Amino acid sequence: MTSDNRFNRGLFFFAILLAGAVAGRAADYPIQPVPFTAVKISGGYWHARQETNRLVTLPFAIQQCEDSRRLDNFDLAADTLIRRAAGETRFQNKPVTIFPFDDSDVYKTIEGAAYSLSLFPDPALQKKMDGFISRIAAAQEPDGYLYTFRTMHPDSPVHPWVGQERWVKDPELSHELYNLGHLYEAGTAYYLATGETNLLEVCLKSARLLERDFGDQQRRIAPGHQVVEMGLAKLYRVTGDPQWIRLAQFFLDVRGPGGSPYNQRHLRVVDQAEAVGHAVRANYMYAGMADVAALTGETHYLAAIGKIWDNVVAKKWYLTGGCGALASGEAYGRDYELPNDGYNETCAAVAFLFWNQRMFLLSGDAKYMDAFERTLYNGFNSGVSRSGDRFFYPNPLEYDGVERNNHGIAGRAPWFGCACCPPNALRLLASLGGYFYAVEGDHLFVNLYAQSEGEAVVAGNKVRLRQSTDYPWNGNIKLSVFPDYPGNFTLCLRIPGWEQGRPVPSDLYTYSDARPAGWSVRVNGKKVSADLRQGFLPLTRAWKAGDVVEMDLPMPVRRVRAAVQVAAVRDRVALERGPLVYCLEGVDNTNIFSARLPDTAKIKALARPDLLGGMTVLGIIGAESQTASGQTAKANFTAIPYYSWNNRGNAPMAVWLKCPTP
Numbered sequence: 001m002t003s004d005n006r007f008n009r010g011l012f013f014f015a016i017l018l019a020g021a022v023a024g025r026a027a028d029y030p031i032q033p034v035p036f037t038a039v040k041i042s043g044g045y046w047h048a049r050q051e052t053n054r055l056v057t058l059p060f061a062i063q064q065c066e067d068s069r070r071l072d073n074f075d076l077a078a079d080t081l082i083r084r085a086a087g088e089t090r091f092q093n094k095p096v097t098i099f100p101f102d103d104s105d106v107y108k109t110i111e112g113a114a115y116s117l118s119l120f121p122d123p124a125l126q127k128k129m130d131g132f133i134s135r136i137a138a139a140q141e142p143d144g145y146l147y148t149f150r151t152m153h154p155d156s157p158v159h160p161w162v163g164q165e166r167w168v169k170d171p172e173l174s175h176e177l178y179n180l181g182h183l184y185e186a187g188t189a190y191y192l193a194t195g196e197t198n199l200l201e202v203c204l205k206s207a208r209l210l211e212r213d214f215g216d217q218q219r220r221i222a223p224g225h226q227v228v229e230m231g232l233a234k235l236y237r238v239t240g241d242p243q244w245i246r247l248a249q250f251f252l253d254v255r256g257p258g259g260s261p262y263n264q265r266h267l268r269v270v271d272q273a274e275a276v277g278h279a280v281r282a283n284y285m286y287a288g289m290a291d292v293a294a295l296t297g298e299t300h301y302l303a304a305i306g307k308i309w310d311n312v313v314a315k316k317w318y319l320t321g322g323c324g325a326l327a328s329g330e331a332y333g334r335d336y337e338l339p340n341d342g343y344n345e346t347c348a349a350v351a352f353l354f355w356n357q358r359m360f361l362l363s364g365d366a367k368y369m370d371a372f373e374r375t376l377y378n379g380f381n382s383g384v385s386r387s388g389d390r391f392f393y394p395n396p397l398e399y400d401g402v403e404r405n406n407h408g409i410a411g412r413a414p415w416f417g418c419a420c421c422p423p424n425a426l427r428l429l430a431s432l433g434g435y436f437y438a439v440e441g442d443h444l445f446v447n448l449y450a451q452s453e454g455e456a457v458v459a460g461n462k463v464r465l466r467q468s469t470d471y472p473w474n475g476n477i478k479l480s481v482f483p484d485y486p487g488n489f490t491l492c493l494r495i496p497g498w499e500q501g502r503p504v505p506s507d508l509y510t511y512s513d514a515r516p517a518g519w520s521v522r523v524n525g526k527k528v529s530a531d532l533r534q535g536f537l538p539l540t541r542a543w544k545a546g547d548v549v550e551m552d553l554p555m556p557v558r559r560v561r562a563a564v565q566v567a568a569v570r571d572r573v574a575l576e577r578g579p580l581v582y583c584l585e586g587v588d589n590t591n592i593f594s595a596r597l598p599d600t601a602k603i604k605a606l607a608r609p610d611l612l613g614g615m616t617v618l619g620i621i622g623a624e625s626q627t628a629s630g631q632t633a634k635a636n637f638t639a640i641p642y643y644s645w646n647n648r649g650n651a652p653m654a655v656w657l658k659c660p661t662p
Contacts, residue, residue, distance in 0.1 A: 279324025366535025
């Protein structure tokens with residue numbers, strides 16, 4: 001695709017998905033992201049990740065949808081519809097997979113394929129997806145209902161989670177509305193990628209049924225697993241039909257009080273102030289609240305999600321950016337309940353990324369993109385292997401090397417019976433470029449750093465940006481700016497919190513040496529200085545084609561300590577460099593659980609281009625280890641980026657190391 005074509009397609013996405021261009025729309029996010037179709041990650045770490053995602057993970061997920069027989073459920077539902085219509089009034093089929101939410105894995109895979117098609121048109125892939133869509137459409141009932149577990153076996157519930165009537169068990173575990181949320185996200189993505197309305201028509205037929213069943217607000221059923229709110233918001237963006245955003249708001253407002261904290265029905269959403277219950281459900285809901293607030297102008301949701309976000313990052317967030325500490329219920333725990341074997345589901349990380357970008361778009365505060373970056377590079381990134389076809393469901397910060405903690409598997413798994421995480425990671429990676437830049441009036445925000453090219457419209461001026469960098473391995477970034485014509489605007493550069501001496505925007509974690517790293521910025525060779533504004537360095541000037549911004553973000557190795565309330569890591573220390581959290585793995589070290597890191601230990605960053613595609617490791621000299629006889633001896637260790645653990649077989653791993661009390 002040529003640069004101009006890619007830019008034109010990016011404008012299309014920008015106008016339809018996120019710019020509020022539909023006639024009559026009263027509200028939207030004050031800051032608009034530059035769509036992923038207008039950003040090309042052209043080299044370096046994330047380029048390699050995206051290529052693996054496109055060439056390995058996507059076809060692997062498509063094949064798994066078939067091999068796991070998830071698609072067969074749609075065929076069985078269609079078969080029941082056909083045979084009953086032909087007069088076999090008692091005919092039924094039984095599902096061939098385990099869970100009623102298995103439909104959603106197919107939808108997320110189509111969404112990931114749509115994002116790939118947006119950047120890399122592929123007639124064979126589109127034909128394959130059209131085949132999937134025709135099978136989905138055939139399983140839809142005449143009035144729009146789409147839920148294979150009921151349609152294939154309509155006379156009685158075929159699974160204990162399925163109610164005798166539609167929707168009645170959705171507040172518990174039926175996942176009828178959850179499936180539809182992912183369907184709507186897939187349908188809008190596929191329409192925008194291909195121009196084809198085949199899946200969008202399925203979505204709208206389904207949504208019209210929701211309007212008939214819930215639009216009068218008499219049937220007050222709260223989704224048991226949130227995501228339909230975000231899906232309806234995307235339908236609203238594409239169609240401009242306000243009934244869809246009203247439905248999204250209804251599904252928020254019908255929650256609580258008096259329900260279960262597990263799925264956040266214990267209080268009205270506007271009265272909630274801390275993260276509780278199932279972490280994926282929670283984070284999807286908080287993202288949906290942001291969408292509804294932005295698209296309706298009903299800002300009373302914002303105070304709640306602001307308080308909840310503060311609660312997470314101050315008391316319930318892992319150093320790796322993971323969230324949802326408890327395996328029981330896949331849930332947020334109590335304040336400061338952050339065990340090293342914490343659950344940290346990959347899907348919870350994906351949902352946390354969605355939520356944080358929305359918080360930034362509402363506020364312009366870099367702290368949300370700091371949180372985004374921490375989760376992206378660590379707690380999310382660990383969920384997919386370097387090969388692209390092995391996955392983690394939980395992402396602990398400590399592992400003994402043998403436990404079957406990954407849904408019954410020791411180490412990374414090729415797929416899961418509950419397979420929500422792999423296609424979720426697929427769709428996030430495919431659209432990653434959409435998180436790099438954002439625009440508000442004459443302000444252009446630079447949120448993430450990677451070898452890349454992007455295009456945006458700032459104050460009516462098309463501006464091309466080219467980043468040259470080896471980030472995250474070093475913090476030298478060259479940003480070339482090419483406006484169509486010379487013009488005034490403000491380039492806002494995110495100066496990461498870790499660069500300023502703050503690992504997180506709270507006191508949950510702190511650096512032993514909290515001094516700023518000494519960053520600097522030059523424009524056309526001249527050093528510039530300005531006060532940071534909500535974590536961004538604003539550069540206002542008359543920009544012309546060929547202007548060059550050079551950023552130097554030094555990356556010292558940082559020792560991190562947790563707040564004393566975090567009992568699991570009291571008297572322990574972790575290591576970071578730049579945006580990356582590090583760990584010890586048994587492949588490189590022995591006795592890692594007896595490792596001690598005194599302040600006198602020397603730590604040096606070492607380039608290892610030969611290791612797992614190239615990385616920077618930390619060489620630790622003068623640490624300590626306990627011998628078999630219980631004596632303390634000097635020892636040297638090698639630390640690798642946390643995301644890369646368990647790519648060389650099963651071995652013990654630890655992020656937090658013992659250390660003397662300061």
